[in-house]
Amino acid sequence: MTKISKEIKYEAMVEYFYGSKSRKYIREKYGFHRMALSMLINGFRTFGSDVLFNPPKVNAEFRIKLTEWKIRNNASYTQVAEKFGYLGLFQISQWEKIYRQNGPNGLLSLKKGRKPKMTKPKKNHQELTPEQNKIRQLEQENLELRIKNKALKLLASMKQPIDKKHKYYANSRPNLD
Template sequence: MTKFSKEFRMKLIKEVEQGESLNSVARKYGVGGATLKRWYSNFSHGGTKQLVSTKKHYTQEFKIYAIEYRWQHDLSYRLAAIELGIPNDGVLHQWEKRYLECGVSGLLTKKKGRPPKMPKKPEPPKRDLTREEQLEAEIAQLRMENAYLKKLNALVQEREKSKRKTK
């Protein structure tokens, strides 16, 4: 959820398009001048769609492309973000910083949240059982069920005996 609604942003942009200055509209509504300037640039470059764009996931290839595009065309972060449809130029700055510090691996998407405490057990490879092995497995399963039912029956009988003694 954004702090300012789409309708509010459009209202401010319409006032700027009607001839008021960016700074006067920003002061009038209590919005930062740089914020309004970014909204206006996004709107003038990509319309309403880019104004309210909130895309949050980008591929590693797109991040590299965005950084190289900025370098090749010698653009500011703001202009490069506007041309590439990135809603906030600070994101592009963070990508470039990580790229320069860690290389391509710094642009990989990282999993969020706490890592699991217990490592996952690797699953044993499944193989097709022969008919004899299937029958042996079924016999073992039936023996376990039989032993469980005997134990359950013994516990139930023991509980009934204790109820009779207490009465």
């Protein structure tokens, strides 16, 4: 399912409410899922364009309040959108599932975003003795000095003439003035 921009959703709502087009027409023209369109219409009816451009701030308190209200009132997703102005169908269903399994505390520890697919390898953070730290520091210094030494040698070789043959030809050119 493709994501529909806020601007396109707004255009669809204007066309629905002020252009007197049917839900079926709007759904087919803009590619809405049936439930997503119903939620958008109900949220837009109550909150206007704020439902799209100024949605409610989602935090633990909001998740708990929304989920408890939905469960207590046996409310549909469209009723939730109308009451809270929140259109995240998938998130609401996940919050309800977590709430039913773990209670309100389960919604307190949710983190925003997806879990990473690849994890970073764990580094061995072993405590080093002062002697090992000194050795590591000296090895690093040694490496830096070797790199600087090679760079200086390369620079010095670039400043010297290539060979005497070229030097001779450079000095023995006839003067054409």
